[in-house]
Amino acid sequence: xxxxxxxxxxxxxxxxxMIKLTRAEAKLYIPTPKxxxxxxxxxxxxxxxxxxxxxxxxxxxxxxxRSYKLRRPLRQEEKVDLLLRRMTINxxxxxxxxxxxxxxxxxxxNSGYFxxxxxxxxxxxxxxxxxxxxxVDTPNLEYGCVAGSIDEIRTNSRIEIxxxxxxxxxx
Amino acid sequence: xxxxxxxxxxxxxxxxxxDIVFLLLIFFLVSFAFSLSADxxxxxxxxxxxxxxxxxxxxxxxxxxxxxxxxxxxxxxxxGRTRRKVLILWPSFGDTAMVSLGQAFEKAVQDSAxxxxxxxxxxxxxxxxxxxxxxxxxxxxxxxxxxxxxxxRRGGHPIIEVRAEENTEFKILNFILxxxxxxxxEIPQIIIRTSL
Numbered sequence: 001x002x003x004x005x006x007x008x009x010x011x012x013x014x015x016x017x018m019i020k021l022t023r024a025e026a027k028l029y030i031p032t033p034k035x036x037x038x039x040x041x042x043x044x045x046x047x048x049x050x051x052x053x054x055x056x057x058x059x060x061x062x063x064x065x066r067s068y069k070l071r072r073p074l075r076q077e078e079k080v081d082l083l084l085r086r087m088t089i090n091x092x093x094x095x096x097x098x099x100x101x102x103x104x105x106x107x108x109x110n111s112g113y114f115x116x117x118x119x120x121x122x123x124x125x126x127x128x129x130x131x132x133x134x135x136v137d138t139p140n141l142e143y144g145c146v147a148g149s150i151d152e153i154r155t156n157s158r159i160e161i162x163x164x165x166x167x168x169x170x171x
Numbered sequence: 172x173x174x175x176x177x178x179x180x181x182x183x184x185x186x187x188x189x190d191i192v193f194l195l196l197i198f199f200l201v202s203f204a205f206s207l208s209a210d211x212x213x214x215x216x217x218x219x220x221x222x223x224x225x226x227x228x229x230x231x232x233x234x235x236x237x238x239x240x241x242x243x244x245x246x247x248x249x250x251g252r253t254r255r256k257v258l259i260l261w262p263s264f265g266d267t268a269m270v271s272l273g274q275a276f277e278k279a280v281q282d283s284a285x286x287x288x289x290x291x292x293x294x295x296x297x298x299x300x301x302x303x304x305x306x307x308x309x310x311x312x313x314x315x316x317x318x319x320x321x322x323x324r325r326g327g328h329p330i331i332e333v334r335a336e337e338n339t340e341f342k343i344l345n346f347i348l349x350x351x352x353x354x355x356x357e358i359p360q361i362i363i364r365t366s367l
Contacts, residue, residue, distance in 0.1 A: 026229035032352035121342035
């Protein structure tokens with residue numbers, strides 16, 4: 001009886017210690033930034049853990065349609081407000097779009113895509129790595145990660161449409 | 172008729188006793204072995220970090236061997252409040268045997284290759300932040316590492332690894348990225364360690 005108790009005791013002790021052992025670690029590559037202007041197909045601004053601003057080519061249509069309805073060019077604050085209202089998504093939608101993006105990229109191996117991820121400095125870095133890890137194993141999907149907040153887009157950015165490109169300049 | 176009960180002398184059951192002794196011996200051996208990996212500082216061990224979890228099939232790191240310069244960022248509660256501590260873990264070079272994470276961690280502590288961020292580092296402007304001791308430690312370490320890599324010409328690009336609690340502020344990681352990016356194409360990417 002005592003034997004059995006001790007055997008069970010040692011089993012549970014060793015099991016609990018084993019669980020606490022270091023788990024295997026994997027490596028996630030993040031490119032270092034280049035100090036030069038560039039173009040991205042998609043901009044993902046992390047707002048918080050469940051809100052993201054996703055700006056892609058459809059933003060041009062959104063802005064143009066609004067401008068057409070108002071029959072005048074949009075002011076900067078109207079552009080920003082419209083993008084924030086229409087293009088903010090939650091984490092489920094983000095996951096779905098990233099999956100769709102991977103499928104599109106894999107289906108078009110000759111096309112290249114660049115995704116820029118902006119993460120607020122005060123937020124945990126795993127917000128950014130959670131996005132990056134969904135993009136890593138697609139050869140023609142490149143990504144970059146920089147610091148930046150939604151307030152910078154709200155207050156200090158200039159948004160212009162030039163042809164087929166939406167240009168966002170941060171002061 | 173009353174029968175006298177025969178009293179058999181009680182003997183010690185040696186078999187059970189030996190079983191228990193061995194079990195206790197195994198228990199203490201195992202406990203002692205794990206307690207040896209305790210940290211030399213007051214904070215947690217090098218291995219006990221809540222790294223970001225991943226479900227995807229990322230490349231797996233060689234277990235416990237340090238091949239590149241590692242910047243470890245961990246919480247430190249030694250002064251009554253939790254702050255971020257940066258340690259620089261150096262790999263071996265040349266023909267010397269590969270060091271383990273634990274060995275590199277102990278060496279970093281012995282050589283004082285660590286520094287603490289102040290509690291208010293998030294509020295600091297860029298220039299002041301870059302002048303903080305942990306940031307200058309990171310900058311100097313990366314500079315020395317690149318110079319050493321050039322000397323030993325190990326082939327390929329020098330790789331910087333970062334190992335940090337998942338809730339570490341992005342500002343610190345961004346600083347490391349920017350420092351590495353300042354070397355242009357010499358450090359095209361860094362490795363973030365995640366746990367499977």
